[in-house]
Amino acid sequence: MTDLAVGSFPGALAPRRRFVLLRRLAAHRSFQIGLVLVALLALAAIFAPFLTSADPSAMKVRFRFRPPSAAFPFGTDNFGRDIFTRVLYGARVSLWIGLVVAVSTGVIGAAIGVLAAQFRRLDPFLMRCMDALMSFPAILLALGVTAALGPRMDSVIIALTVAYVPAGARIVRASALVVRELDYIAAARIAGASNARIMIRHILPNSVSPLLVHVTFVFAYAILSEAALSFLGVGVPPPTASWGNIIAEGRDYATEAWWVMLFPGLGITLSALGLNLLGDGLRDVLDPRLNWRA
Amino acid sequence: MSALVSIDKLTVQFRGDRGWITVVEDVSFALGEGECVGVVGESGSGKSVTALSMLGLHPRGAARFPSGSILYAGLDLLRASQRDLRAVRGRDIAMVFQDPMSSLNPVLTICDQICESLRLHQGLSRAVARRRAIELLDLVRIADAARRVDEYPHRFSGGMRQRVMIAIAIACRPRLLIADEPTTALDVTIQAQILELLRDLHEELGMAVLLISHDLGVIAEFARRVVVMYAGRIVEDAPVDVLFASPRHPYTEGLMASMPPLDGGADRLYAIPGRIPDPDEPIPGCRFGPRCPHLEPVCSVSAPELVAISETHRVRCTPRTRPGVRG
Numbered sequence: 065m066t067d068l069a070v071g072s073f074p075g076a077l078a079p080r081r082r083f084v085l086l087r088r089l090a091a092h093r094s095f096q097i098g099l100v101l102v103a104l105l106a107l108a109a110i111f112a113p114f115l116t117s118a119d120p121s122a123m124k125v126r127f128r129f130r131p132p133s134a135a136f137p138f139g140t141d142n143f144g145r146d147i148f149t150r151v152l153y154g155a156r157v158s159l160w161i162g163l164v165v166a167v168s169t170g171v172i173g174a175a176i177g178v179l180a181a182q183f184r185r186l187d188p189f190l191m192r193c194m195d196a197l198m199s200f201p202a203i204l205l206a207l208g209v210t211a212a213l214g215p216r217m218d219s220v221i222i223a224l225t226v227a228y229v230p231a232g233a234r235i236v237r238a239s240a241l242v243v244r245e246l247d248y249i250a251a252a253r254i255a256g257a258s259n260a261r262i263m264i265r266h267i268l269p270n271s272v273s274p275l276l277v278h279v280t281f282v283f284a285y286a287i288l289s290e291a292a293l294s295f296l297g298v299g300v301p302p303p304t305a306s307w308g309n310i311i312a313e314g315r316d317y318a319t320e321a322w323w324v325m326l327f328p329g330l331g332i333t334l335s336a337l338g339l340n341l342l343g344d345g346l347r348d349v350l351d352p353r354l355n356w357r358a
Numbered sequence: 359m360s361a362l363v364s365i366d367k368l369t370v371q372f373r374g375d376r377g378w379i380t381v382v383e384d385v386s387f388a389l390g391e392g393e394c395v396g397v398v399g400e401s402g403s404g405k406s407v408t409a410l411s412m413l414g415l416h417p418r419g420a421a422r423f424p425s426g427s428i429l430y431a432g433l434d435l436l437r438a439s440q441r442d443l444r445a446v447r448g449r450d451i452a453m454v455f456q457d458p459m460s461s462l463n464p465v466l467t468i469c470d471q472i473c474e475s476l477r478l479h480q481g482l483s484r485a486v487a488r489r490r491a492i493e494l495l496d497l498v499r500i501a502d503a504a505r506r507v508d509e510y511p512h513r514f515s516g517g518m519r520q521r522v523m524i525a526i527a528i529a530c531r532p533r534l535l536i537a538d539e540p541t542t543a544l545d546v547t548i549q550a551q552i553l554e555l556l557r558d559l560h561e562e563l564g565m566a567v568l569l570i571s572h573d574l575g576v577i578a579e580f581a582r583r584v585v586v587m588y589a590g591r592i593v594e595d596a597p598v599d600v601l602f603a604s605p606r607h608p609y610t611e612g613l614m615a616s617m618p619p620l621d622g623g624a625d626r627l628y629a630i631p632g633r634i635p636d637p638d639e640p641i642p643g644c645r646f647g648p649r650c651p652h653l654e655p656v657c658s659v660s661a662p663e664l665v666a667i668s669e670t671h672r673v674r675c676t677p678r679t680r681p682g683v684r685g
Binding site: 184246247248250251252253254255256257258265266269270 | 413415417419444445446447448449452453455457460461462463464465466474475478479523526527529
């Protein structure tokens with residue numbers, strides 16, 4: 065994840081650049097493409113009940129393994145369930161998991177990072193915990209957590225958050241360590257501000273921009289990992305549709321009914337692609353080193 | 359003049375690679391109510407460390423005070439709790455830093471930053487604090503204060519940021535303002551304006567000012583009393599006119615000699631030979647000894663004491679304070 069080593073430039077989110085940032089983001093080609101992709105998928109997920117009248121788990125055994133047609137745009141699976149409907153409802157589950165994991169990673173990561181930077185006594189302890197978590201591959205760690213907590217959507221979210229928090233915490237800590245030595249932190253202390261106030265009002269806003277970039281990538285990784293976990297059978301349990309478990313259920317018939325795996329696979333690919341493009345755009349705009357080169 | 363803050367035998371040590379290193383030793387001086395004192399010395403002479411001690415701003419665990427006290431209103435600032443310190447900071451003692459470019463938080467408006475201490479210490483409402491912030495910007499002579507108060511720091515130049523810093527510092531009408539090289543990072547014309555502003559505020563608000571500088575010119579213009587520090591110790595302490603007319607310590611003489619003459623007569627400026635000693639390697643006897651043009655055998659044997667040669671003049675130099683030479 066070295067591509068996430070974005071600049072810890074103090075004040076990278078400075079308001080002077082807020083409008084400039086928005087304008088630069090809006091002009092960024094890959095950001096535009098990413099935004100369109102993610103927005104389309106999100107809209108499809110939100111408006112799933114309006115886009116299809118079918119029930120995602122309604123089985124019509126009569127219509128087993130129907131290839132894509134007018135009646136079943138994406139075909140049907142071994143139980144005769146409409147893949148189009150299942151992919152739409154699966155998007156709700158997959159994107160929701162991605163979003164919650166991204167947000168909670170951001171919040172928890174920022175909290176741990178700033179605490180570690182601010183309280184030197186706490187720092188070694190917190191960072192060794194993060195190191196310990198980081199030493200496991202994310203998917204293996206998540207596998208362990210879901211195995212312990214049982215296959216539920218909540219446990220997938222918890223597992224992936226646990227897996228992605230350490231990197232976020234390290235990123236925030238690195239930039240917070242730079243920010244806390246700046247004069248305006250001492251100035252705030254001289255004005256009589258408490259530790260909590262200094263952390264929340266002064267250090268945090270000045271050190272989160274690298275995390276913002278990281279979080280968009282976490283969103284994408286979380287969708288991929290959810291799919292992987294569901295594929296391995298420890299993710300979102302059937303009959304709830306998620307992109308991962310549609311693929312998992314379709315793999316036995318991959319040769320006869322390729323459409324079962326193709327469409328959720330496309331969903332995963334497009335969302336991961338879209339979010340990565342978004343993240344790239346954010347990184348290009350927020351990282352001062354890249355700006356200077358441009 | 360009653361003492362507002364009295365520093366008594368202050369010794370500060372920092373944690374080094376091999377045990378504790380003494381960076382400030384046996385510093386004693388008092389600041390009267392409304393008095394303006396200058397502290398001069400080279401980089402590393404302990405000026406800023408002394409000032410930061412007054413606000414309890416040294417990181418806990420990395421600094422310690424084996425002896426001494428800093429008394430303010432009956433409170434020993436070296437041993438006060440964080441809670442007590444927070445109450446003093448900003449309200450009673452405020453500080454302005456050297457580099458105005460990094461002293462303001464880039465993500466908060468000027469108003470937010472001025473209001474911070476007002477709201478913390480005086481519990482003012484947002485609207486009242488905002489009005490007060492505009493008055494303060496007016497006071498530090500920022501034009502169009504009502505509009506500029508809502509702007510972010512990047513729109514202010516270095517000199518203006520320093521004015522904003524001063525506005526923040528005086529927001530709660532502190533009784534002591536510590537200005538740590540407030541003009542070093544500014545260009546000369548702005549320096550003069552900032553000093554003038556500080557002097558006016560000092561007179562109008564009647565607050566005491568501790569001005570730290572390595573520029574004797576700045577000190578001469580501003581302070582009424584000067585404390586000269588060298589290698590963590592006070593070497594001379596005198597009223598400004600006395601110090602400039604008859605400096606007694608060889609180091610002060612050296613500092614005077616290294617100021618450019620007004621008539622531009624000198625081709626080369628005088629420089630004191632050598633450099634400030636490393637606090638890691640203590641020098642026996644007088645710390646200025648190795649650089650002193652008037653070194654005597656006694657200087658390398660025993661460390662000189664800070665001796666009062668008159669009621670207001672203290673010097674730390676054995677040969678210059680011998681009974682026969684005094685007066």
